[in-house]
Amino acid sequence: MIERIREKLNILADAAKYDVSCASSGSDRKNSNKGLGNSTGMGICHSYTEDGRCVSLLKILLTNHCIYDCAYCVSRKSNDIKRAAFTVQEVVDLTINFYRRNYIEGLFLSSGIFKDADYTMERLVLIAKKLRLEERFNGYIHLKTIPGASDGLMHEAGLYADRLSVNLELPTDAGLKLLAPEKDRRDMVQPMNYIKNTIQLHSDEKKHFKNTPKFAPAGQSTQLIIGATQETDLEIIATADKFYKGYNLKRVYYSGYVPVLNDSRLPSLNTLVPMLRENRLYQADWLMRFYGFHASEIVNELHPNLDLDIDPKLAWALRNMHAFPIDINKADLHMILRVPGIGIHSANKIIAGRKFAHFDWEGLKRIGIAVNRAKFFITCKSRIIELKEQSSDQLKQHILNLSKTKYQALQATQYRLF
Amino acid sequence: MTYLIYDSSFEGLLTAIFEIYDRKIEDGFICKSDSSVNQLFSTHILVIHNELKAERVWKKIVAIIGEEKAKSLWKAWLSELPDTENLIFRVIKYILSSNSDVLSDYTNPDILQISQTLKMIGREKHRMEAFVRFELTNDAIYYAKIEPDFNVLPLLIKHFESRYADQKWLIYDTKRDYGIYYDLSKTEFVDFPEENDLSKPGVLNEKESHYQILWQDYFASTNIKARKNTKLHLRHIPKRYWKYLTEKK
Ligand code: SF4
Numbered sequence: 309m310i311e312r313i314r315e316k317l318n319i320l321a322d323a324a325k326y327d328v329s330c331a332s333s334g335s336d337r338k339n340s341n342k343g344l345g346n347s348t349g350m351g352i353c354h355s356y357t358e359d360g361r362c363v364s365l366l367k368i369l370l371t372n373h374c375i376y377d378c379a380y381c382v383s384r385k386s387n388d389i390k391r392a393a394f395t396v397q398e399v400v401d402l403t404i405n406f407y408r409r410n411y412i413e414g415l416f417l418s419s420g421i422f423k424d425a426d427y428t429m430e431r432l433v434l435i436a437k438k439l440r441l442e443e444r445f446n447g448y449i450h451l452k453t454i455p456g457a458s459d460g461l462m463h464e465a466g467l468y469a470d471r472l473s474v475n476l477e478l479p480t481d482a483g484l485k486l487l488a489p490e491k492d493r494r495d496m497v498q499p500m501n502y503i504k505n506t507i508q509l510h511s512d513e514k515k516h517f518k519n520t521p522k523f524a525p526a527g528q529s530t531q532l533i534i535g536a537t538q539e540t541d542l543e544i545i546a547t548a549d550k551f552y553k554g555y556n557l558k559r560v561y562y563s564g565y566v567p568v569l570n571d572s573r574l575p576s577l578n579t580l581v582p583m584l585r586e587n588r589l590y591q592a593d594w595l596m597r598f599y600g601f602h603a604s605e606i607v608n609e610l611h612p613n614l615d616l617d618i619d620p621k622l623a624w625a626l627r628n629m630h631a632f633p634i635d636i637n638k639a640d641l642h643m644i645l646r647v648p649g650i651g652i653h654s655a656n657k658i659i660a661g662r663k664f665a666h667f668d669w670e671g672l673k674r675i676g677i678a679v680n681r682a683k684f685f686i687t688c689k690s691r692i693i694e695l696k697e698q699s700s701d702q703l704k705q706h707i708l709n710l711s712k713t714k715y716q717a718l719q720a721t722q723y724r725l726f
Numbered sequence: 727m728t729y730l731i732y733d734s735s736f737e738g739l740l741t742a743i744f745e746i747y748d749r750k751i752e753d754g755f756i757c758k759s760d761s762s763v764n765q766l767f768s769t770h771i772l773v774i775h776n777e778l779k780a781e782r783v784w785k786k787i788v789a790i791i792g793e794e795k796a797k798s799l800w801k802a803w804l805s806e807l808p809d810t811e812n813l814i815f816r817v818i819k820y821i822l823s824s825n826s827d828v829l830s831d832y833t834n835p836d837i838l839q840i841s842q843t844l845k846m847i848g849r850e851k852h853r854m855e856a857f858v859r860f861e862l863t864n865d866a867i868y869y870a871k872i873e874p875d876f877n878v879l880p881l882l883i884k885h886f887e888s889r890y891a892d893q894k895w896l897i898y899d900t901k902r903d904y905g906i907y908y909d910l911s912k913t914e915f916v917d918f919p920e921e922n923d924l925s926k927p928g929v930l931n932e933k934e935s936h937y938q939i940l941w942q943d944y945f946a947s948t949n950i951k952a953r954k955n956t957k958l959h960l961r962h963i964p965k966r967y968w969k970y971l972t973e974k975k
Pocket of ligand 1: 374382419
């Protein structure tokens, strides 16, 4: 018996792992019914894979049978692999037993499409429903919804899940046409729209009626595959920005394409995963979400791709030297956040601490800012001024020499191939 | 130097601070009873915790900075780091002398050090919330052993109580030799005189090993070999935590 479950788990976890989203944060489900679990605030990473990714949710497919043939996907119909399918009860038991042992924050369930979108979606919803109603489970549930599923099923999904996602997968429409010709962008956008509107509706109702049921309290997210087609970073970030704004997404995930399939439309099998580029995209994403940057400040027609050797914040600063130096003891938070080498926590500490006394270089070092980087962009209570007249290029070289980035080794190997 | 040797309880520390103020000791230095102080050439005072005296110091601090922030001093104390008592003493002195909430004065090295200690404590608490691995016993108790760097067990109660409200659980700190046990209605501190051996046959539920194997399988198959990054992996789960992690056994 256990051998059968083991085999299924191996196949269906393996097929699900390329979906990089693992977050279990942003929900507010308390354990008020003295049932099992809760999901409030930040989710917990219970473990880390050997590639350093957070393991927070049991991430599996219900099945890897699929009627579609998307070129980038291991589960595609024409791929000659072992297929498996869990029963509804098997997924429920695994989730509950993993959760009770403190292995996971909850379940991330998606599926290949068998029969049709609604048939598949119905089963995903049934699992979430059983967990909530029969097992009184308040842990995190993320359902990856099936493009083309009916509004009724989407609605039910939102009543039981904390987060819903529809993966856009390819950043451009041209890419989608090339690699997944059977798929229609509209089938992805329409459920996203439905989710957005329903969340809005529920939060409006909540203001008037306290007992309004939750609807996807942790919002919706999506994933973009990076490097499977020839898109620019500008196209990726523009897509992300559009969906953040237009569909109220909580997160956009960027997943460096892992070459697993031989197909003339795809990068060849020995291409390396573009991990550095993926990392830069996440940095850019953070700048947009937490640092008050506008997408066009990060990439634009003039600079359509992110600099690989420096992070996007430093790149922006170097392009905008006229905005610096700023006085750390006077500048407002908005500008302090834009200084390379100063993160959100340090910025807040500066704002709080300078009410008591002014910061000098020592004080700044003590609160943990990267002074050897920041010093070119700020002044403080100290007469030594670090900012010498140098061009952006000189400064960039200078900083690069100072800080051997942790990606240099990685970069060296990545560049060798091109 | 006047050494105040306290009984290693937080009330004891507060009592010692009370004595410093009460006796107007100028050169007070606080240490735990198990630390080796050269008692020949110095004045030393043995401090036994006194509820009334401790309470007076505590109330005074709470009045100035509020309960939540006062508690952070207790949390810093749980770090058991060398000399934390004197750091806490200096910070309390600063709070009392300025008579205002100075805990956000990050230009002050002591405040900064307290905030760094709290960060370390917080990280350890989070790690334990993540790394606890329960094993189901035949008595229907979910049982876990941990060996945290700091004494964070008292800080874990709330999280595990609200999450696992419908199962009995016990988390045992093998380094400090005590545990917290939740019996479906309340959580209590417990200690066992003899080592509880889970490897003995018949202690664990028969299904337990199944789920451990399934979890190990899951952990292995969710890894993407093409993205291997051992350094990052070790930064997230330092080796000293592997001992009780089912997936790393
Ligand atoms: S529909 Fe989904 S599971 Fe099926 S081939 Fe396309 S991406 Fe893969």
